[in-house]
Amino acid sequence: AQSVTQLGSHVSVSEGALVLLRCNYSSSVPPYLFWYVQYPNQGLQLLLKYTSAATLVKGINGFEAEFKKSETSFHLTKPSAHMSDAAEYFCAVTGYSTLTFGKGTMLLVSP
Amino acid sequence: EPEVTQTPSHQVTQMGQEVILRCVPISNHLYFYWYRQILGQKVEFLVSFYNNEISEKSEIFDDQFSVERPDGSNFTLKIRSTKLEDSAMYFCASSGTGGADQPQHFGDGTRLSIL
Numbered sequence: 001a002q003s004v005t006q007l008g009s010h011v012s013v014s015e016g017a018l019v020l021l022r023c024n025y026s027s028s029v030p031p032y033l034f035w036y037v038q039y040p041n042q043g044l045q046l047l048l049k050y051t052s053a054a055t056l057v058k059g060i061n062g063f064e065a066e067f068k069k070s071e072t073s074f075h076l077t078k079p080s081a082h083m084s085d086a087a088e089y090f091c092a093v094t095g096y097s098t099l100t101f102g103k104g105t106m107l108l109v110s111p
Numbered sequence: 112e113p114e115v116t117q118t119p120s121h122q123v124t125q126m127g128q129e130v131i132l133r134c135v136p137i138s139n140h141l142y143f144y145w146y147r148q149i150l151g152q153k154v155e156f157l158v159s160f161y162n163n164e165i166s167e168k169s170e171i172f173d174d175q176f177s178v179e180r181p182d183g184s185n186f187t188l189k190i191r192s193t194k195l196e197d198s199a200m201y202f203c204a205s206s207g208t209g210g211a212d213q214p215q216h217f218g219d220g221t222r223l224s225i226l
Contacts, residue, residue: 044217051212
């Protein structure tokens with residue numbers, strides 16, 4: 001069985017500040033991990049994925065995430081936030097094929 | 112870039128009525144999924160579909176739900192007798208091979224409102 005915990009339903013940052021969105025997972029099998037982003041009135045767009053290759057994964061829009069097995073974490077970061085990054089972010093885990101999502105974190109970016 | 116498309120974007124239905132949500136997956140994808148997101152809650156897996164049959168389903172996917180691939184392009188979710196608690200955003204997704212390392216591509220969702 002898999003589960004995902006995203007700490008913080010809302011994260012607020014200033015434009016230009018570091019973005020850190022936290023994700024911890026549990027999985028009974030070696031996990032594959034994903035971050036998706038959802039802009040208002042849109043579907044889920046894949047940001048990046050971890051599939052057992054490099055532990056530091058780079059995605060679109062300047063985001064990256066690091067898989068840390070010892071901490072069962074897959075936190076999402078971006079060095080400098082843009083206003084356009086304001087959206088809801090979902091971490092998801094799978095061991096087979098179906099995705100198990102976290103509750104999501106709303107990222108708010110202020111000028 | 113190929114997209115998963117879902118229609119309608121918003122469906123309002125009276126309780127007890129049947130509703131069909133439609134999806135057109137990416138054309139060369141073989142695996143299809145439905146997820147739902149009740150307002151304020153997690154995105155939850157409903158069902159996966161491959162080779163014209165259900166490959167996996169969650170406990171949410173009870174007898175009132177069914178899926179079908181009526182032709183070579185569409186993938187539908189039918190809710191036979193809707194309940195108030197079926198109100199949610201329903202997402203369709205598809206992937207090429209269904210392997211766990213393959214990302215699922217999502218549509219923009221259908222917001223289902225049951226009155």
